[in-house]
Amino acid sequence: MALPSPNLDDRRFQHFVDDAKRYIQQRAPEWTDHNVSDPGVTLVETVAHMADQIVYRLNRVPEKNRLAFLDLVGITLFPPAAARTDVTFWLSAPQEEPVGIEVGTEVATARVSGDEAIVFAVEEALSMVPTSLANLVTQHGGASPTDRTTDLAEGEDVQCFGESPSPGDCMLFGLDAAAPRCAVVLELDSRVDGVGVDPRRPPLVWEAWSDQGWLECEVERDGTGGLNRPGEVVLHVPAGHVASRTGGRQAAWVRCRVVEPTGGQPFYAQSPTVRSAAAFTIGGTTSAVHADTRYDEALGEATGLPGHRLRLPHAPVVGDDPPLLLQTAEDDRWVDWEVVPHFAASGPRDRHVTLDATTGEVAFGPAVREPDGSLRQYGRVAPQGAPIRARRYRVGGGRAGNVARGAVRVLRTSVPYVAEVVNRESARGGVDGETVEEATVRAPVTLRAQERAVTLRDYEELARRAAPEAARITCLEGEEGEHGAYAVRVLVVPQAVPDPGGRLRFEQLVPGDALLRRVTRHLDERRLIGTRLAVGPPYYQGITVVATLHAFRGQETDRVRRDALDALYRHLDPLTGGAERTGWPFGRPVQAGEVFAVLQRVPGVELVDEVALHAADPLTGKRGEGTERMDLRPSALVFSFDHRVRVIGDDA
DSSP states (O other), X not given: OOOOOOOSOOOOHHHHHHHHHHHHHHHOTTOOOOSTTSHHHHHHHHHHHHHHHHHHHHHTHHHHHHHHHHHHTTOOOOOOBOOEEEEEEEESSOOSSOEEEOTTOEEEEOOBTTBOOOXXXXXXXXXXXXXXXXXXXXXXXXXXXXXXXXXXXTTOOEEXXXXXXXXXXXXXXXXXXXXTTEEEEEEEEOSXXXXXXXXXXXXXXXXXXEBTEEEEOEEEEEXXXXXXXXXXXXXXXXXXXXXXXXXXXXXXXXXXXXXXXXXXXXXXXSOOEESEEEEEXXXXXXXXXSEEEEEEEEEEEOOSXXXXXXXXXXOOBOOOSSSEEEEEEETTEEEEEEEOSOSTTOOXXXXXXXXXXXXXXXXXXXXXXXXXXXXXXXXXXXXXXXXXXXXXXXXXXXXXXXXXXXXXXXXXXXXXXXXXXXXXXXXXXXXXOOOHHHHHHHHHHHHHHTTOBOSHHHHHHHHHXXXXXXXXXXXXXXXXXXXXXXXXXXXXXXXXXXXXXXXXXXXXXXXXXXHHHHHHHHHHTTBOTTOEEXXXXXXEEEEEEEEEEEEOTTOOHHHHHHHHHHHHHHHTOTTTOTTTTSOOOXXXXXXXXHHHHHHHTSTTXXXXXXXXXXXXXXXXXXXXXXXSEEOOOTTEEEEEOOOEEEEEOOOO
8 A cells, every 4th residue: 555645735725814814813903804805815816726726736735756766666557558359340131242351440439428439440351251152061970971962952952961960970061162250141051850859959060170170160050050040150260261171072170069068958869961052151250459550750850869758649558569650761661660568678679668568658768878888779879850650550549449249230331231349248458558646556566566476466567567458466385286386376357348237258358368377377477486386267166146036015116126136146246246346355265144134234125134145157158056155265256147036916
């Protein structure tokens, strides 16, 4: 905690006026009219106002000294981070030529009264390649693939799987062109209805062949109910989709594979069949960032002196790789300069600059006088008179970009043949820039750690520095039986934007591989030799609350039920739940008594009759027996899963 700054003079305007009037009574007792209408009192108030301003500036001295000290030891404010999300562009109809989405294409949320639209820019080009079905191959029971393209063309009913389907049976669709990151539609006609599976969750998985092997496709819509009826299957093909040879045919393959049933899931009683099939591309997905990209901005000319400083026209700069592409014109060509965190390892020939992302200040290397009197140049000096330009950098970011899924629906840049755009997952990663107060609190920890991870607190601080967009980070001592001796376990909880209604989905709380790799790499360079490091997500303990409530007379039971469910999801939230609304504490048990209290405070609830806590598996949906207390491991967080609330009305 930062030391409190002393208030050097706590007097204010009214204190000065009152002191002056008391002094007047002592030195000039004949002056008795002290009303505000008196000209003398007006002069007193004028001088008091001037004194109040002087005292205000005097009290700013400790703050200025503190900021000067932070700057002296190298504490700089963290810049904002930009939210990112994947956006899907849907075509108005299948096209015969590729439809491209260029870098910088802008999409946005809908503008509502009082709020500006949140704009995202595409950061990776996309080509929606037209496709069609070229081949059909089946593979049953691990046998060799069988080409059924001719049978399908002749109108025969082709069995998708074996006579008695078993896990591993698959049907492969060969596309005439690879369609990485595209949305592909498969139109299938089947004569078999009711093959024994639940159409809402059939034991199937759709996959595409890539340079990394078979990767799972996200299913946008399965109108066939698991090949149970004629319809369309809309698949999002992963990046890296490539053509290969299977069953003697060269094609870009997508397959439907039977998997083991789980949790009482119904299985196929017989194999479905396909009598006709077609494929076409109807959309594509690419990444977008909540930031504005600036190109080719002139910054002036180099002075030719060490330590030259200049500012970018726009700030703050959003972190990127690299955050700034700076160039100088030398010998009739543009030369790139590298942004480094400091000049400690920079030599006199290295084209290095530093960037203060918060203020947008760019600094060239300084010259430092050595003890022997010589000058040492840290980083190369730009030639005098050389034009300097910012080739590319991004500005913007902040928490405003963390929008829910489905919020991005406006296409600001016109693209031919594109009918609509949508983000199928929430945007996350947006963080506001650090304030001076936050930097003041962080400074003692930073100075103590000195880029070395020794204590658990050091690991937490360094991990937050590596991943400022993470929602929560905590560090625990690793269990020797699980992680080995001298292990440190870092738990990372990513940002997650609830869906409309305030509900979090389990997959939103799983940190991405890129985030975990970045934290691991940053900590691995700073840990003590011999310390084992394990970075990953916490264990999420699913919990289902089953409660019975009585509502006051005249209350609408549906509204009371909705309010009660909202209260449960808010309280048992890993990001914003708990008593202090800062996220459920790691390892804190859940007790029926506090759930009673949460439900009793819901407007319209007269009596909480019964509360039971059930352990739940968010993946399979299985629930345990009811209990009044649920203990959590130190590395565990709660996750609300399908609460059930019954409200009894009283109309008597």
